Amino acid sequence: MKTVRFAPSPTGYIHIGNARTALFNWLYAKRDGGRFILRLDDTDQERSEERYAQAIVGDLNWLGIEPDETVRQSDRFATYAAAAERLKAEGLLYPCYETQEELERRRRLRLARRLPPIYGREALKLSEEERADLEASGKKPHWRFRLPNFRDDPFQPEPTPVEWDDLVRGPQQVDLASLSDPVLIRADGTWLYTLPSVVDDGDLGVTDIIRGDDHVTNTGVQLALFDALELKRPNFGHHNLLTDPTGAGLSKRTGAQSIRGLREAGLEPMAVASMATLIGTSQSVKVFDDLDALAEDFDPASASKSAARYDETELWALNRSILHETPFADVEERLGALGIDGEEAPGFWMIVRANLDRFEDVQDWWHIVKDGPVEPVSFESDDDRNFARAAFDHLPEGEWDETIWKRWTDAVKAETGRKGRGLFMPLRLALTGRRAGPELADLVVLLGRERTLARRP
Known part of the structure; x- marks a missing residue:
């Protein structure tokens, strides 16, 4: 059985691009009766807020996504610490003491020498005595994961391709020799994304991970970490990202196109879900009745390899099509x-x-x-107002049925000679106060004689 996860950080409201990732996972799993885990990545406890965690749950439910399980990374720090100690004991997680300024200086030097700007593993050359001296001087280490990209000498990395068959993009590979050993633990002891994510995916039995294609390189590192921790590798898929009409990326920090904002603007959930899922794919963007119907038609491999430009006007067009049907x-x-x-x-x-x-x-x-009209009726001219007032004198007697509008306008036309817009617009304004709206032939039947006569200017 497929088990997928959606892993937002509760540091802001999720936007339509985040919803795309959630929906790709939900639809992929649910069409085969799989499980969906909501994992709140709240390791950044300074920026994570409970109100955003609750908002994420509410927004997913509004879209029709109800997690089978919800976990918080802040409840699992002991598990991550145990995994880190295991890596340290095996020499795969090592302490580094460089400042950002030192690292930047080394990066520029490597570039000047036409070498890849990756970390040179200088910290591996430190003796126990040198490390003790650094810590005695007040320096606290950050911890890097030693990538398996060499044979015998860690200072001589060799091409080490990590390959996987991507659920969206097909065969993919990342060369670990082109990457720096990733920092897994900051100097202040807080966790970066990589280790907690891998540990959780292994512990929770996640079988398939679909996420944005900005994580492709991360996948190479994470697969190496799965292997180091002897955890089963999940399948990975990387969908294209959404941008705004200018090509700029969407961000929780700016609140752009947040699901909460779209919801409060009055959009229907299936308009948002259909747009978020199908835009930027080879499938036509159309409205589905519910997520079950969308899941039957959904294929993650249909996503393009290039970013998709999202335009809210298209979303509103979908919304209208839902309501109209x-x-x-x-x-x-x-x-x-x-x-x-x-x-x-x-x-x-x-x-x-x-x-x-x-x-x-x-x-x-x-x-x-x-x-009657919500606002005072504003006719285009006094002649139109006088025309509309006189037109009510010609309301036919007899049965008030679906023929009433034609009988009425035929009588007015015969009496005044007006026709087309000059006849219909003043009557529409008198009846509704608006220049557009429902078919008047249907509306006057609904209004009935009394309410129609009450609208005489």
Whole structure:
């Protein structure tokens, strides 16, 4: 059984790009009855906040994602410490004492000598006495993982390709000789991403990891760490990232396109889920009824290898397409929560849904139907106002049915000679106060004679 994970840091609200990663994992696992783990990567305890952790859970639930298990890295520090001690005992995790300035100076020197700007493992040359002297002077070490990219001499790295069959990108490889030994523990004792992530994936039985393609190089390092800890390697997949229309990346720090913001703006969850999943793939971006239907059609390998530009206007177009096709039964409860109920509610919804950008706009139309225009009616001219007032004198007598609008406008046209926009716009403004809206032939039937006459200017 597939087990996947989504691992956000609770340092801000997740955005549509983060949701893309969550959805890729959820859909990939759930179509085969797999498990989805939400792992809150809260090792940075200064920046991690409970309000963001709760928001992440709420935003995922809104999208339709309900984790089978939720874990917090802050509860697992002892587990990481045990793994680190094992690596230290095997000589695979070693202390380093260089400052950032020293490391930058060495990097520039290597570049000047036309060498790869990677860490030269100078700390491995320190004797026990030299390390003791450094620590006695107040220096605290950071700890690096010694990559397995050499035969006998760690100062003579050799090409060491790490290969995997990527779930999205196909065959991939990373040469460990081109990388610096990664820092796993900072000098202040706090954890960087790599070790806790690998330990968790191993302990939690994660079988498949799908994430952004900015992690491709990290995967080479992590596979080496899986091997060092004798943990089973998961399958990896790396999807393309989303950018804004200018090509800039999305960021939790800026709050750009946060799921919370999209939700509060009135977007439907399946509009967001469909867009987040299908944009930048070979599949057409269309709306699915629910995540189960999307999972049946979803293929992670359909993602392009280049970044996808996300435009919110396209998301709103999807949102409108959802609302315009939604049957009354699917929104009856939501309408009732807004006080829109009774025998008129079904017909009202079917008439106004094609004019909604967001569901909440239905409240204005309900008020217009029940009580008249929301704002004072602004006609284009006094002639239009006078025309509309006189037109109400020609409302036909007799049965009020689906023919009433044609009978009424035919009578007005015959009396005044007006036609086209000059006839219909003043009547629309009188009836609704708006220059666009539902078909007036349907609306006047819903209004009935009394409410129609009440709108005479």
